[in-house]
Amino acid sequence: MNKKLAMLIVCSAAFSSAAWSATSEKSAAYTAAKDTAATEYKLAKAKCDAITGNPKDVCIAEAKAARVHTESNAKAEYKNTLAARTSAAKDIADADYDVAKTKCGSLTGNDKDVCVKQANADKIAAVANAKADKKVVEARVDANDDKRNAEYKVAIEKCDALAGPGKDSCVVAAKTKFGK
Known part of the structure; x- marks a missing residue:
């Protein structure tokens, strides 16, 4: 019995250190990506200093968007959730909108109005796509849950034809298979 307990402790330690390592790697990758983004932004912004007027504003907006x-x-990769991915898509849409709107700054009159309206339409479309993607994923998850529950009910119904230990093992196998 002590050997089993020792093996259980060793396995638990191995699994928990592997999980911690994976989380640590994700955290390190996220931090590295943020640092890289900050460095690239500073470099891009420095290149913008040589430009003047609206092109400079566009250059800075593009650097921020990047x-x-x-x-x-x-x-989104670090959090790995649907909400994080949707939020990222919305943030990107906002950044792209800022770039497009800044590009409109060099225009005048109706051309500028059309440009701003187009930038706004593009932003609305990107946000709508992000929301739609979220709903599609949620619908697929719900559909998969419904399918799994239906399959579980079928498996349990098949077990009802059995009796005694055969039925008990069939029910346990069904519960294990479908995570119930």
Whole structure:
């Protein structure tokens, strides 16, 4: 019995250190991505200093957008949740909108109005796509849960045809297979 307990402790320690290592690696990758984004932003912004007027504003907005893209994607990867991925898509849409709107700054009159409206339409479309993607994933998860529950009910129904220990093992196998 002591050998089993010792083996259990060793296995638990191995699994927990592997999980900690994976979390540590994800955290390190996230931190590295944020640092890289900050460094690249500083370099891009420094290149913008040589430019003047609206092109400089566009250059800075593009540098900021690149930073947002990198940081948002890294954060979504680190958190690895549907909400994080949706939030990242929305942040990216906002950053891209800022770039497009800044590009409109050099225009005048109706051309500028059309440009701003197009930038806004693109942002609305990107946010709507992010929300739609989230709903699609949620619907697929719900559908898979419904399928799994239906399959579980079928498996339990098959077990009802058995009796005694055969039925008990069939029910245990069904519960194990479907995570019940």
